[in-house]
Amino acid sequence: MIFGPRYASRFRGYWKTDSESRLLAVVESALRDVPFYAQRYKGIRITSAADFKAAFSTIDKDVVLGDYEAFTSTAIDRSRYDECTTGGTSGKPLRLLLPRDRYVHEYAALHRMWSKVGYRFSPRAVVRNERIVGRDFIINPILREYVFDGFRSSEEYLERIYEVMKHRNIGFYHGYTSNAHEFARFLLRRGLDHSFLKAFITTSENFYPHQKAVFDALPGVKHMNFYGHSEKLVLAEYCSASGLYHFHQQYGFCELLDEFDRDVVSIGEVGEIVGSTLYNVGMPLLRYRTGDYARYAGVGQCAHCGHQGMSATEILGRWAGDRVYNADGSYVTTTALNLHSDLYARIAGLQYVQSQPGELLVRVIPGSGYDSSVAERLRAVVAAKMASATSVSVEEVRELEKSANGKFLLSISRRDKVAS
Template identity: 30%
Template sequence: MKRALSKKNIWENLPRPLKTVAGHALGVLPVPRILGKQFRNNLKFLEEAQWWSRQQFQAYQLQQVQQICALAFDKSAFYRDHFSSAGLKPSDIKNLSDVERLPTINRDTINDHLDRMLTVSTKAAHVDYITTGGTGGVPLRFYIGAGRSHIEYPYLVTGWQRIGYQLGMPMAVIRGRVVSPDSHGLPHEYDPLLRHHYYSNFHMTEENMGRYLDHIRTLGSCYLHIYPSSASNLARYMLRHSIKPLHNIKGILAESENVYPEQRQMVEEIFGCRYFSSYGHTEKLVAAAECEKSTNYHVWPTYGYFELLTPDGAPVTTPGESGEIVGTGFINQVVPFIRYRTGDYATFIGNKCEQCGREMPIIADIRGHNIQEHLVASDGSFITWSAVNVHDDTFDHVRQFQFYQDSQGEAVLKIVPASAFREENIRAMQTNLGKKFAGRLRFDIKVVETIALSKMGKAIFVDQRIPQKK
């Protein structure tokens, strides 16, 4: 899989001993300085821009839409044909509504026309290759610039700051990273640059959850960055064992899965702190976050051009009505996504938050393809789909895939092969997924012709048949 030699990619792939030595040397510097001038400039921009008027946001968006459309038209054969078939040229875009004359695209568009959508060579030094699961059970593959983190991470930080987080504060992270045991046998790794403590989401056993909490108690004031389903698992563990709130955890940053009201209420009651959620996706089209006073999502107009559409393509403008999230991204200039249907849905609230005053599109009840499906490990603990989901080339030669489980600790991975599928692809799946499961779940691979979707036409990544325990 192609990965650019960016600072982020190099750092993340350093062996732990080298990372420890380098981290101690660099760790004396403030985190914003370590992250670089571009990060600092973007963070400052967003801290100010979040308070812009709606007119300021629209002027900025128009400029960005014109720029990405001109780039796509000039450099991409697909978009030249796409614009021409709509009778449109980038110079015709004088208002934001003009871009809506272009037909929407979806993941099939990207997968079928990827080579013709590129604006640069895939061999360029700054280009990363990305693949993700997502809607419809068909892996999405595309390319993106390696420097995206300097743009995207400031959006996350600016959102987290709304509930008190500051760069340099310790963060306990229980998400999708594969974490090796430390010298004490605890699945834990420390990033001395960001002050992040990573705990394995793949080893959420009764014993380890207790050890995670014991270790987090030692971090001082910190925030917990976690999948919503994992936050619920940890909260239920605390409830079972009558564990009081960890008062050094100042907030829960729950992302990458659907958030449900009853789940939020339970976690906040047990942890005794704010549960804060953000929305985003690998395609880098739409980003949104809650605010200090509301659990509704505030969509960032500076991140991409956001639309909410009915099934027949009409814009949703009435508060309380729902539609599909459609985005035109400003970050990815390697493969532009213009009017891309995400497969995620939300309810429109308005164009201003009455609680905080930000004049952003406000949405609620986001329901996406990252539903909280899980596998059951041999010890009875859960392995969430969000943690299993891969962003490498594991499923490159597969059209669809799904785990089926009816026995604890065992599963069947069903795959619908693509034309270039080979026997070595099965071995790669066994190796890559095996590293994540780490012996806690055995799985066989079964080649099938089709995999059924849900009634809503969405992928069911885990067909779970083990009865849930109360």
């Protein structure tokens, strides 16, 4: 009733989408009407996804930033499109043209995915990147959202979120993974009744083992973590039964490529997530390198949920930025700094901060069973993975630093500020 018959049709037929046909239709339109593709691939005929991958080179944000108009279709009515920007957390924001009716594709996909944890266009508490001034929350009646301030994390404000959710029987908490993790910890710490809560739906940040342990500790509450991005090319969901991320080819054409644009085919190998739109003919991004990475788990059918397609064991976010450096210029990725499961069980939050190469501060929010011996063991485990000359220290904190848009940061580098 709210989104109309096109949404309803897309919702019902989502899992049966012929992704290749949709991709080829967008490619045909791009070769005809979009200057960048029309000039670069003039005379090329694409009849399959294999043809597309063989003929088209990958692009990235810098390529699109270099000539915004060249990526814009000459055949569209611009009044039917919104000009949007990405968050710009990894540099200059990217300008995008997105169709105003994108909700038909976007919400049909999300609602079908969320239905796996019981969502039926139910009221949601949304805690992401909104700042709420002069009140505790606002209501979006069209999307049935109770929007809370994603930048307030005091005990009093968490209690207010809880009171509103319980009083109004709001069964779904949708937010950044770190915000949801903090709220789940609050419920456990207080021993509060959470029988009204059906599921946490989390997104936009890397998902870590210590966070999963907290969500798993709430009996009867499901959890779905999913990956998406502002360019709206790729969608993946975390399957709690298999421990894998499943990519939705019905949403966007997704590839996992190495630095030479070759398909990643070895289980456990890390590749960059590359996406192509299936519906945005106004500004089609095709074989677009997202800057996010994933660890390949193969292609096939999930024995637990039935998903058919490509999966990953983990999504690594801005892989290139999650590095900590030794004094000699060598580095270790934060993924390589993974802790043992028993250490994760004793901490409620973790963050790496580096002011200069050769020095690393590990911020920790203490969890159940955390003491000085756990702190020293954690320090020793991290130090053992760095060069012997690197100094590693551990600091207990009540909360972890976030970016300007409210997202959790596993790794914070202040090296550039020190150098300047």
